[in-house]
Amino acid sequence: MKAIVIEEAGGPETLKLKEVPTPKVKPGWSLVRVKGFGINHSEIYTRKGESPTVKFPRILGIECVGEVADTTDAQRLPVGQKVASIMGGMGREFDGGYAEYALLPNKQIYPVNTNLSWAELAAIPETYFTAYGSLKNAHIEAAKNLLVRGATSGVGSAAIKLTKAMNPSAKIFGSTRHEEKFDKLKAIGCDEPVLDKDGQVQTDEHFDTIVELVGPATLNDSLAHLNQFGYCCMTGGLGDQWTVPNFSAFVIPNGACLTVFESGKASSDDAFNDMLNIIETHHIDVKPTKTFDLAHTGDAQAALEASDSFGKMVVLP
Structure with a gap:
């Protein structure tokens, strides 16, 4: 099979198209014929060598969609079943989705029933499920307003679109460091784009719900804009910072909740299909x-890294 293999840390050019053996099934694992996968910031961090537990060579990719090609669970995962898979060690502990086939644990292969195209379905797993889980954890159904911090990212865009469906009356604010992206945010349903400048969101508004995708770099500022009894769900690390130095729980407003969402620990057949x-x-x-296409996976990562990036990049092998 063809796969994108990385043998050393570096730029997008380190992602090489190679011919490698197609994996064979083993107990508890099934083979998926990959029809598409999304590109994620975490994969870029891994490519750069910023995931110390990942050993090279490796086939990256923390998600994929496709069809079951060979199975060890014919009842739940029959050959030909349309499926999606996310996280759970993909592209990190074992080879992931950047290939024509992926050998994956049955427990993290989710049967799906959908008429979406492969390109549309490939844009969903990690991005939309992360947005969906974050919004659920942050009780979006009860919110009068929402701030999406890092709104022009794939997950940010998904959170805006999902909120329009899950709570149409909520007023949606979305932050970006680039004012020229305001019109794009409005086009996907953001009611009030706001500028993120030097780690501070440029608004006096306070929010019932905040989805924090920039991460620890802006968490304290987000909490300063959270309403009493509000919910802030920290999900992403777009700010490339993983800890909050000298963090004090007393910055959380009275009665408010700071929570997190991790897709790999919350996935299930029912949740994904919901x-x-x-x-x-x-x-x-x-x-x-x-x-x-698969040969241009490096270009897809470069496009996501670009300052004018907006939304989701997808590869169709």
Whole structure:
């Protein structure tokens, strides 16, 4: 099979298209014929050598969609079943989705029933499930307003679109460091784009719900804009910072909740298909910003890294 193999840390050019043996099934694992996968910031960090537990050579990719090609669970995962998979060690502890085939643990292969195209479905797993889980953890259904911190990212865009379906009355604010992206945010349903400048969101507004995708770099500022009894869900690390120095729990407003969401620990067949049902019932536009073929996976990562990046990049092998 063809796969994108990385043998040493570096730039996008380290992602090499190679011919490698197609994996064979083993107990508890099944083989997925990959039809598409999204590009994620965590994969870029790994490519740069910023994931110390990942050993090279490795096939990256923390998500994929496709069809079961060979199975060890014919009842739940029959050959030909349309599936999605996210996290759980993909592309880190074992080879991931940047390939024509992926050998994956049955417990993290989720059967899906959908009429979406492969490009649309490939844009969903990690991005939309992370947004969906973050919004659920942050009680979006009860919120009068929402701030998405890092709104122009794939997860940020997904959070805006999902909120329109899950709580149409909520006023949505979305932050970005680039004022020229305001119109794009409005086009996907953001009511009030706000500028993120030097780690501070440029608004006096306070929020019932905050989805924090920039991460520890802006967490304290986000908490300063959280309402009493509000919810802040820290999910991303777009700010490339992983700890909050000298963090004090007393910065959390009275009665408010600071929580997190990790897709790999919350996935299930039902949860994933509940999210898909919302997407299809409400006709949410999940088309990726741009698609690439397998040979140009490095270009897809470079596009995501670019300062004018917006939304989701997808590869169709």
